[in-house]
Amino acid sequence: MPIDILMPALSPTMEQGKLAKWLKAEGDRVKAGDIIAEIETDKATMEVEAVDEGVLAKILVADGTENVAVNTPIGVIAADGEDVNAAASGAAKAPPAPQAAEAPAPVAPAEAPAAPAAAPSVPAQAKAYDAASEFPAGAEIVTMTVREALRDAMAEEMRRDADVFVMGEEVAEYQGAYKVTQGLLQEFGARRVIDTPITEHGFAGIGVGAALTGLKPIVEFMTFNFAMQAIDQIINSAAKTLYMSGGQMGCPIVFRGPNGAAARVAAQHSHDYAAWYSNVPGLKVVMPYSASDAKGLLKSAIRDPNPIIFLENEILYGRSFEVPKGDDFLVPIGKAKVVRPGTDVTIVSFGIGMTYALGAAEALAKEGIEAEVIDLRTIRPMDIETVIASVQKTNRCVAVEEGFPQSGVTAEIGMKIMEAAFDYLDAPVARVTGKDVPMPYAANLEKLALPNVGEVVAAAKAVCYRA
Amino acid sequence: MAIAARKTKAGDSAKVAGKTPAKTATRGKSESKAISNIPVFDKEEELHAYREMLLIRRFEEKAGQMYGMGLIGGFCHLYIGQEAVVIGMQMASKEGDQIITGYRDHGHMLACGMESRGVMAELTGRRGGYSRGKGGSMHMFSREKNFYGGHGIVGAQVSLGAGLGFANWYRQDGRVSMAYFGDGAANQGQVYESFNMAQLWKLPVVFVIENNRYAMGTSVNRASAQTDFSRRGVSFGIPGEQVDGMDVRAVRAAGQRAIDHARSGKGPYILEMQTYRYRGHSMSDPAKYRSKDEVQRMREEHDPIEQVRGRLTREHKVGEDEFKAIDAKVREIVNDAAEFATHDPEPDVSELFTDILLEPAQA
Numbered sequence: 001m002p003i004d005i006l007m008p009a010l011s012p013t014m015e016q017g018k019l020a021k022w023l024k025a026e027g028d029r030v031k032a033g034d035i036i037a038e039i040e041t042d043k044a045t046m047e048v049e050a051v052d053e054g055v056l057a058k059i060l061v062a063d064g065t066e067n068v069a070v071n072t073p074i075g076v077i078a079a080d081g082e083d084v085n086a087a088a089s090g091a092a093k094a095p096p097a098p099q100a101a102e103a104p105a106p107v108a109p110a111e112a113p114a115a116p117a118a119a120p121s122v123p124a125q126a127k128a129y130d131a132a133s134e135f136p137a138g139a140e141i142v143t144m145t146v147r148e149a150l151r152d153a154m155a156e157e158m159r160r161d162a163d164v165f166v167m168g169e170e171v172a173e174y175q176g177a178y179k180v181t182q183g184l185l186q187e188f189g190a191r192r193v194i195d196t197p198i199t200e201h202g203f204a205g206i207g208v209g210a211a212l213t214g215l216k217p218i219v220e221f222m223t224f225n226f227a228m229q230a231i232d233q234i235i236n237s238a239a240k241t242l243y244m245s246g247g248q249m250g251c252p253i254v255f256r257g258p259n260g261a262a263a264r265v266a267a268q269h270s271h272d273y274a275a276w277y278s279n280v281p282g283l284k285v286v287m288p289y290s291a292s293d294a295k296g297l298l299k300s301a302i303r304d305p306n307p308i309i310f311l312e313n314e315i316l317y318g319r320s321f322e323v324p325k326g327d328d329f330l331v332p333i334g335k336a337k338v339v340r341p342g343t344d345v346t347i348v349s350f351g352i353g354m355t356y357a358l359g360a361a362e363a364l365a366k367e368g369i370e371a372e373v374i375d376l377r378t379i380r381p382m383d384i385e386t387v388i389a390s391v392q393k394t395n396r397c398v399a400v401e402e403g404f405p406q407s408g409v410t411a412e413i414g415m416k417i418m419e420a421a422f423d424y425l426d427a428p429v430a431r432v433t434g435k436d437v438p439m440p441y442a443a444n445l446e447k448l449a450l451p452n453v454g455e456v457v458a459a460a461k462a463v464c465y466r467a
Numbered sequence: 468m469a470i471a472a473r474k475t476k477a478g479d480s481a482k483v484a485g486k487t488p489a490k491t492a493t494r495g496k497s498e499s500k501a502i503s504n505i506p507v508f509d510k511e512e513e514l515h516a517y518r519e520m521l522l523i524r525r526f527e528e529k530a531g532q533m534y535g536m537g538l539i540g541g542f543c544h545l546y547i548g549q550e551a552v553v554i555g556m557q558m559a560s561k562e563g564d565q566i567i568t569g570y571r572d573h574g575h576m577l578a579c580g581m582e583s584r585g586v587m588a589e590l591t592g593r594r595g596g597y598s599r600g601k602g603g604s605m606h607m608f609s610r611e612k613n614f615y616g617g618h619g620i621v622g623a624q625v626s627l628g629a630g631l632g633f634a635n636w637y638r639q640d641g642r643v644s645m646a647y648f649g650d651g652a653a654n655q656g657q658v659y660e661s662f663n664m665a666q667l668w669k670l671p672v673v674f675v676i677e678n679n680r681y682a683m684g685t686s687v688n689r690a691s692a693q694t695d696f697s698r699r700g701v702s703f704g705i706p707g708e709q710v711d712g713m714d715v716r717a718v719r720a721a722g723q724r725a726i727d728h729a730r731s732g733k734g735p736y737i738l739e740m741q742t743y744r745y746r747g748h749s750m751s752d753p754a755k756y757r758s759k760d761e762v763q764r765m766r767e768e769h770d771p772i773e774q775v776r777g778r779l780t781r782e783h784k785v786g787e788d789e790f791k792a793i794d795a796k797v798r799e800i801v802n803d804a805a806e807f808a809t810h811d812p813e814p815d816v817s818e819l820f821t822d823i824l825l826e827p828a829q830a
Contacts, residue, residue, distance in 0.1 A: 008536070033547075047753075051528045071537060196664065197660075201660055205629070244606035245602060245608035245822075246597065249610065303828070
């Protein structure tokens with residue numbers, strides 16, 4: 001059968017081109033790989049190779065022809081032993097359309113299924129998640145620091161599953177730069193508690209590679225500021241591979257470490273990355289405040305089959321909270337918690353932002369304003385329904401974070417409330433954020449750069465139209 | 468599909484003739500190479516290598532043609548010219564060993580035994596593709612065949628490949644990971660971070676540097692202070708070799724040494740495969756950075772497939788008819804794949820929102 005040579009597309013965007021020159025004449029023998037013609041695109045002159053053996057039976061588009069549409073037959077190759085004239089006469093048939101009849105045409109956006117990413121599907125009366133049942137009934141309650149809670153979570157999960165291991169800088173012999181991994185090396189040994197060189201990009205990639213085989217790494221960054229060196233592996237390799245592999249390659253990995261401002265460590269050690277990671281499909285982003293949430297969420301994160309960004313806070317490491325004893329205590333990822341009920345205004349925050357939210361609620365109560373305080377706990381997927389349920393009751397909302405204002409998590413909260421509960425709002429959603437500046441070193445400037453209780457109180461009063 | 472599904476078990480091939488020198492001849496001198504230094508393949512091995520390389524060659528030619536017809540979109544990087552590298556390495560590897568590479572990945576997938584249909588349908592973005600149409604040319608995977616991609620970020624696969632080796636070390640399961648990357652990727656920082664940790668922890672990884680002389684349009688001399696890539700691990704104490712990557716026998720022999728080294732717990736090994744891509748970096752590359760003569764000379768004097776064909780003709784008396792039968796079989800596979808990939812439907816629109824996260828198991 002004669003084979004049509006079609007005008008080739010030579011770039012992702014090419015639609016037509018000039019047939020600059022034939023390098024073979026009619027009757028010439030060609031074999032696969034031979035250059036037979038030159039095509040000029042808008043960008044360059046390209047060579048066209050024969051992909052079959054035979055004889056160039058006929059040239060259908062002459063040298064120098066401009067604006068030849070992609071897929072137009074430009075010549076005919078006759079197979080070995082085939083009659084050249086017979087071949088040429090059969091060459092007029094149209095080229096196969098790139099989209100065969102059986103293949104559906106690209107679907108118009110209107111036909112696409114309702115996108116979960118569009119307006120959140122919140123029922124008319126949203127239902128808040130009830131976190132009260134998280135503490136197992138009858139469990140003994142102990143007081144421990146966030147640091148201890150995180151360590152216990154890792155130790156318990158490592159005892160439970162031999163595929164879980166910890167790697168990072170100073171996690172083993174030094175016992176953790178912030179002592180979060182204290183005692184793990186002694187209990188689990190050097191194969192499962194691994195000191196890495198200072199090489200974030202490399203060990204993040206090694207962790208992801210190990211996770212693709214089914215191991216469950218906990219990769220500790222000494223701070224998430226250093227994870228900037230590794231962000232390509234986190235985003236491009238960990239978050240996207242499941243999708244790009246059509247569901248074959250899951251990546252069960254936890255990236256954890258302190259995030260955001262500590263104290264007097266200036267711009268390169270104070271960045272809050274919650275908004276960055278929460279922008280990426282394929283990741284879950286967790287940012288606990290209390291020790292019980294730190295423990296229960298980290299255990300859930302380690303068991304989760306997806307890449308998790310687990311954002312801790314150095315200042316919170318030493319704070320103590322009540323935590324239920326026992327290995328079975330889990331906090332679900334993707335569920336917010338109403339930590340203080342109220343009726344007048346909703347204050348939403350997460351991580352260390354909760355200290356401002358709770359402080360403000362206390363101050364507001366003294367002035368007769370009852371704030372409902374919600375700890376998001378997970379940034380992605382965001383439990384907006386619990387927030388909406390509260391806003392439907394209070395009709396006012398203040399969102400609080402330490403991160404920068406533009407494209408921040410609070411910006412997202414405000415947008416989601418507008419999409420789902422616009423009619424319930426009696427005032428625009430307000431936000432209190434870190435200031436739009438790199439973190440300064442000087443004590444007075446650093447204080448100004450961070451949110452404070454007073455700002456949250458002022459914002460709450462403003463949305464309540466109270467002086 | 469027998470052609471794509473075969474893998475030669477390590478160790479069952481004939482012992483190489485004589486001791487191969489640590490450094491095989493560099494390109495351009497292969498004519499003058501002492502024959503006695505080149506490991507010998509028996510007829511079955513030659514035929515196996517011929518069929519496997521020819522499948523990649525024909526598959527890639529067809530992919531180029533289908534790109535020209537608009538059936539394949541985006542970027543498409545062809546492996547034509549480099550076939551001996553991945554086939555020789557596969558002949559040295561064992562079942563269970565892992566492979567990971569960059570964006571020029573079609574050949575590696577076929578060499579792993581992945582189905583031509585599934586690869587081609589991924590190129591055309593159809594539901595029967597290995598990633599159900601969601602990955603494309605640069606992003607394909609097969610857990611079943613231990614093929615870990617298919618990565619579009621230059622150099623990322625080196626750390627990931629070290630991570631595969633880490634998993635083997637952690638599990639102590641005797642597997643070896645092969646991380647392929649090019650002369651361009653060899654200048655990425657994470658490559659050296661990975662070298663360091665791989666040697667520090669003695670991870671079973673073979674780093675295969677496919678030096679095809681051009682990182683897109685930049686020749687190695689313009690990009691690399693040290694163009695002997697086998698020496699890139701010297702400061703970490705990682706042994707390395709330069710290999711004639713156009714000679715599948717040399718590749719297999721070097722691959723065997725490297726894999727044995729890694730499998731025995733001695734840590735990583737670097738192989739610089741001196742190879743050449745005949746086509747542009749991608750389909751839209753006019754390749755003005757090199758002369759036509761240079762390309763033509765490589766094709767005529769060093770073609771990996773023609774070398775095997777020549778030996779089969781001369782030494783094993785394989786006749787024209789037998790070659791024709793092999794060629795026809797390969798063409799049939801490739802044409803079938805192209806036909807499938809042309810008519811297989813696009814993914815269902817519901818696929819847009821699947822495979823983003825996995826459901827956690829119920830505790």
